[in-house]
Amino acid sequence: METEEETTTTPTTNGGVKLGMWETILRNHHNSLKSLFHLKKPDSIITDHSSVNSPKPIPQLSPIANEVVSTSSKILGVSTNELQHAFDSELPLGVKELLTYARHLVEFCSFKAIQKLSRTSDYLSDSEFRRFTFDVMLAWEAPSVHADQLVTESPTSNDETVGDEDDASLFYSSSTNMAVQVDDKKTVGLEAFSRIAPVCILIADIITVHNLFDALTNSSGRRLHFLVYDKYIRSLDKVIRNSKNVLASSVGNLQLAEEEIVLDVDGIIPTQPVLQHIGIAAWPGRLTLTNYALYFESLGVGVHEKAIRYDLGADMKQVIKPELTGPLGARLFDKAVMYKSTSVAEPVYFEFPEFKANLRRDYWLDISLEILRAHRFVRKFGLKDTQKLEVLARANLGIFRYRALKEAFKFFSSNYKTLLTFNLAETLPRGDRILQTLSNSLTNSTAASGKRDISANVERKKQSAVSPAAVVALFCLGFKSKKAADIYEETTAVCDIRVGEINPLDMAVKQSLLDTGKAEAAQATVDQVKVEGIDTNVAVMKELLFPVIESANRLQLLASWKDFYRSTAFLILGCFVIIRGWIQYLLPTIFLFIAIIMLWRRHFRKGGALEPFTVRPPPNRNAVEQLLTLQEAITQFESLIQAGNIALLKIRALLLAILPQATETVALFLVFIAAVFAFVPPKYILLVIFIECYTREMPCRRESSKRWIRRFREWWIRIPAAPVELVKPEECKKRK
Structure with a gap:
């Protein structure tokens, strides 16, 4: 059976082509949109070996690519030789290199064909349009005659299992059963889909096309089957028709503009x-x-x-x-x-x-x-007129695609909301750069004027501009307005993607996706190390802060003067550093030391796996014990807040002179401190503070230090707190 099907589209030695599935279908539908795929000629002319009906295959292209180019020539009404000549003459040499010639030729022909079909009103309902766009993706993946052939049968063979009725989810209901029905070799990858689908902006947007592909291939191993793609397009057509019907009935009721x-x-x-x-x-x-x-x-x-x-x-x-x-x-x-x-x-x-x-x-x-x-x-960004209409049209199409996925596959996925351009830009890393790039492209966009059968070259300086493709797409679908009609008449290029070029929006999105992958990988490690329980988290924190805690303990041991000689040596060293003014280099030295350790580890680890951090968890506690621990922690935290509030109220009392003698004492002390800071160099002030704090536990100062601390506490206790009055606001709720 495969041999017979292949012979229906294989070129013969005399330049003719046997009638295949496309010719059989198109002859039976001359009066429909499908006639765009075939020139309206009698059967006697179809069998003639003309350049249009029986095109000579291009040697550099694979069979599936030749089929796409042949179909494109029929849609455009020109021969494949004229298309190839237009490609050779119109595009620069940079896109016609030997290794990329076949792929760019496929892009050149198919882009023009898709743009022409997109200017009709009901192209989404045409099964041959859906088949053609999917074949373009297949041809893009294997364009060259030397490439690995991904398709072993005719790319335009009709799948009779796909009906037009909108039943339940066809693929997601049983992915295993669907995999048996679909040829695994006739699937499309992310790169081909993201390149071809945005050519028709109604199907995909260049900013969200990667997320659309993820949603469509959620259960098929990152390969898109035609049945899923066809289901999505048919659902999109249904959504748009329903919106048009609702719009017609709502204009009067809602007084829409x-x-x-x-x-x-x-x-x-x-x-x-x-x-x-x-x-x-x-x-x-x-x-x-x-x-x-x-x-x-x-x-x-x-x-x-x-x-x-x-x-x-x-x-x-x-x-x-x-x-x-x-x-x-x-x-x-x-x-x-x-x-x-x-x-x-x-x-x-x-x-x-x-x-x-x-x-x-x-x-x-x-x-x-x-x-x-x-x-x-x-x-x-101050966008007006055409640019404003284009932004809103892109948002409208994103919502239509959102609805189409949700209604077609009968289940709700968190990935669906990523199909909305401006919502996605709010959450993506570098999302602001994506919007900035879109704004620059819209600002630079100018509607091309003039029309020809094969559209004219776009000037090189305009290649980065975004055409009002979304406005034109909505107008062609029947959402008409005076401004949209003017834009439609003036615009010929309705595609953001140029042959052989990478759109700046695509580059910005790919960079954002790269950062997103890094962020998701880092977040996965965060989720793995999360532990439950207050006591367990405290144990982990103690182990992580062990160097800091150990250093603080060593300093406290020196300040306790249990080892007189070590404490004396540290005191002399500290005073010497302060007097010489080296204290300002303390923090830079610490940072430099840490940086050297990090670079040392980076040089010798060489990407090796990091050993896990070992923590000894505390004994397991049941739920009641954990609740008691949490209650105790909350009580301690509340006590700290109360102590802080009392200290602030006592300071308020001192400022307002509730206790005049204490206020005078504090005022005189502040005058003395101000004089010290005004006339004494900072290093001597720091030296006095260091000596006073460090020598409190010296044998000769221990008793006097405790006495002064006791006197200060007794004086602080005698300070009254400023009064506080809690006033509850009157709750008045509006009743209607």
Whole structure:
């Protein structure tokens, strides 16, 4: 069977090609979008050995790459020879090197074909478009005739197991069963997917494409199967159609502006309402998110009342975060999103009741924050007109992709929220650089003018600019507005990726992902060394601080004067260092010594595994004993805070002269200290402090030191504390 299928697309020696699956399908669908893949000619012309219908294979390309180039030529309405000649003449020599010629030729032809197909309205519903884009990824992985062939049968063979009905998750329901049905060799890796998928910005964004691939290949060993890819595209098409239908029915009710797009609606099903809490009052209703605002329509007697608009676009210090809520203002259920801004008198809570976890709340939190952060990005970088529309369009498409994954595969993953560009930039390392790069690209972008069958060269100085691809994509899908129409008419290049070039956004994302990998690896080591129990953590800390504790014990032993000769020697050494002014070099010497030890270890360890740190854990304690230990620690901490407050109140009493004699004594002492600091060099002050503290335990000073400390404590005890009055604020809750 494999031999027969291969012969249907293998070029013959006389330059002809036998009719394959593409020709059979396309002849039967002349009146649909699929006719773009085949020139509309009679059957007698199809069998003719013309340059378009029977293209001569390019020697440098693999069979699958030749199939992609052939299909691209049919979509564009030119021969493969003309495409190759355009590639040779239009692109610089740097992308036509021997080792990369085949891959860049595949990119050149397929990019133009995908861009042309992306300007139609229903290309996502075309199964041949989905098959073609997947074949492009396969060809990108094995473009050269000398490359290892990853596909042993025709790349355009139709998978009859894929239907158009939207049933349950096809791949994730049983990954083992799916692996049997799909040829393992016909899968796509991350590099090919991240290169080809963003060419159609509706399918993937260049910033989040790596996370999209991770979500699609979560259960397939980091290789993307066509069935999963097809399922995702069909779900994306369904989501966009639903949004268009909701938009058509909501324009009048919500009084939407011309450029507003409905992204999602919740609370339509009576058994799953959305509750709006203001104060202690709550109303069920319907919540709608657009690319500019949140709308809540409270449910009246059988109908929805006039919608309340919560603006996300204006600069009103909006705050959106998860929050607890419940009946009568009780904080019981973690299923709400709080909205607060200067336009509302008090915070508004949107509760999403459900029995399982809080998935609805998390989803609405993510998509609402995405729109809010997109508008903040626009204001931060001062983007206007086309650039602003492009930013919002990218946020809209990210939410559509988010919904498509969530609805297609019937389970919720924490990776889904990483498909939202501006939410992702808030959490990624160097995420601010990604946004800065995006802003620079949008600022430098200019819409190319003029149209040809094979689009013109883009000037080299414009290669780093981002075209308004998202605005054009939404316009082609039917989300029309006057500004979008003007942009559509002026724009020819609708792709952020250029043939043979790396987009600055892609470089910024890859650097961020590299840092993310390092951070995750470091966090894994942190999770491994975490221990439970207060006493165990204290034991670990004591072992880690052993050098510091041991040094402090040695100094305390010297200061106790139990060994008179060693203590005397240290005293003389310390005085000599202070008098000569060497004390300022003490800290630099310590830091330099530590640095030398670190470099020494770095040189001789040479990447070897670090030996684990050995700690002797304390005896095991049961839960009651651990609770008693925690209670004792809290009590001691409270006592320290009380002592600190009493000291501060006594100082306040001295400052306010509650005890006049004590205040006079302190004032005279402060005048004396000020004179000392004003007229005595600092090294002599430090010398006196060192001698006084270090010699307190000397045999000749021990008794007098204890006497002076006792007198100070007795004087301190006689200082009264300033009075304190606790006043509880009046609690007034607004009742509506």
